[in-house]
Amino acid sequence: MTAAPVVDVHELRKVYRTGTSGPLGPRRNEFVAVAGATFQVAAGECLGIVGESGSGKSTTARMLAGLERPTAGTISVLGTDRSRPARRAAERHLRGGQLQMVFQDPYTSLDPRQTARDTIDETLRLHTRLSRAERADRVSEIAASVGLDQRQAHALPAGLSGGQRQRVAIARALAADPRVIVLDEAVSALDVSIQAQILNLLADIRDATGVAYLFITHDLAVVRHMADRVLVLKEGHIVEQGPTAKVLDHPEHPYTQRLRESVPARGTP
Numbered sequence: 001m002t003a004a005p006v007v008d009v010h011e012l013r014k015v016y017r018t019g020t021s022g023p024l025g026p027r028r029n030e031f032v033a034v035a036g037a038t039f040q041v042a043a044g045e046c047l048g049i050v051g052e053s054g055s056g057k058s059t060t061a062r063m064l065a066g067l068e069r070p071t072a073g074t075i076s077v078l079g080t081d082r083s084r085p086a087r088r089a090a091e092r093h094l095r096g097g098q099l100q101m102v103f104q105d106p107y108t109s110l111d112p113r114q115t116a117r118d119t120i121d122e123t124l125r126l127h128t129r130l131s132r133a134e135r136a137d138r139v140s141e142i143a144a145s146v147g148l149d150q151r152q153a154h155a156l157p158a159g160l161s162g163g164q165r166q167r168v169a170i171a172r173a174l175a176a177d178p179r180v181i182v183l184d185e186a187v188s189a190l191d192v193s194i195q196a197q198i199l200n201l202l203a204d205i206r207d208a209t210g211v212a213y214l215f216i217t218h219d220l221a222v223v224r225h226m227a228d229r230v231l232v233l234k235e236g237h238i239v240e241q242g243p244t245a246k247v248l249d250h251p252e253h254p255y256t257q258r259l260r261e262s263v264p265a266r267g268t269p
């Protein structure tokens, strides 16, 4: 990797502390969800993160987005450290302008009272200095770029299909003009044909904008389609990372081999 990475993660660790009460009184348990992950994402690159349920994928994503605080390690995005919580609103906005997130279930991540246009406009208000009229034009542009028609752009989430809602979530992320988008199981809830449409849309967006993706999925077929490189997580540890074709076709770690074998028959993973 020659150019400076847009995401630089070093020895990232998350330990959850949970309390339980037992016969001998309260007990403190520790659970290591992410056990010292080191990886980088280059500008415009798509890095896939795969692993079984519970392997620490979402926890990693949430730490990058500032939704969880790391127990140890460093996260740098565009050269700015974000291992600590943002202290001021301005810092939070700056971080949001650099990295946006798209979740699995847009139904819960979208405000049920906001139309698609309002959702996009809210991000523009936060992250740009455009006037109201300029924002209205930009909202139309962004809505069109993710394939939302006029009716859909004026609809509430409840009036949209799952795929259309995910288009709104992607539009909201794009409105901040980020350099990185973290997608956490972003197509997992969608039918296969809709999944393909959204994956193609994401690929087109990457070509057009040069945005980098951190693409989290349990689906190896999806990661093969999308990612330049892939990182394999097992119980919070990175067991393997490298170019997608190499890792998927010639996995070095038995865990990756097992992941491949457990893929449901839906074409070549």
Ligand SMILES: Nc1ncnc2c1ncn2[C@@H]1O[C@H](COP(=O)(O)OP(=O)(O)OP(=O)(O)O)[C@@H](O)[C@H]1O
Pocket: 016, 017, 018, 031, 032, 033, 051, 052, 053, 054, 055, 056, 057, 058, 059, 060, 218
């Ligand atoms: N707030 C929490 N408190 C305690 N344990 C947690 C918490 N959040 C996550 N965990 C645990 O950390 C581990 C990693 O969870 P994580 O959601 O990152 O996995 P994942 O790979 O994204 O799996 P999935 O695909 O099922 O979401 C899991 O065993 C989970 O139970």
